[in-house]
Amino acid sequence: MSMRFTDKVILVTGATSGMGRAVAERVSAEGAKVVLAARGKEAGDAFVAELRAAGREAIFVPTDVTVGSEVEQLVRQAVDRYGRLDGAFNNVGAATATGPITDVDDDAWAAELALNLNSVFFGLKYQIPALQASGGGSIVNNASNVSVTGAAGMAAYSAAKHGVVGLTRSAALDVAATGVRINALVTGGVDTPLLRGALGPDPEEAIRGFGAMHPVGRIGQPEEIAAFAAFLLSDETRFITGAALATDGGLTAA
8 A cells, every 4th residue: 555645634524433533543554643523532542543543643522513613623723733724624513403394393403504514614714724724635525426416305414415515616716726635525314323224124135235236236335435535635636626426326327
């Protein structure tokens, strides 16, 4: 494996599970110092212990990314600890306000946008200056296939993820001349604990059915998303910014 991230500092939110964990593992294996953020301190501390046992450098900062002051503190701790920030993977999200839009509670709508969209806004707001101070870098925002399509019963989630793509493109244009690149992943179904928890009592059967919707015939694995996210976070992609890139097994092409 290449060591594309030697001397680089990469921040990952939603880092203790699923795609966030896979990205953190991938960039860490390639030499990055990783700053891990999530709400659960016990899981975060355990993940840091695993990485350090493998000879890697990592810290965990308990963070609620829907709160701007906590995201500001997260970035500050990253810079205070390692002296710089070179990249970030903004990964927090979930579909919680589901059902017909006429039945969605006002507070549930606001909470959905806070989790899936405001969290990315706060990330960009505080990560961009840190990357600029380090001479540039890359931010990858995890969107979804419903960031470019609709989904019955998921109006709030789809609206938020559409917002992530728009926010990604606009922010990328704001800072394109400063050496900071910002892109979004349009992910399809990925086999994560979050997905399995949402699929009911027989997740294996549901995963097979969901996988059949993807032209490749299956859902993705977190490590497959991590491989592409690491590519975007690396210096190999210095000419890519403002893009929403499908990592979805052909789902949005169908």
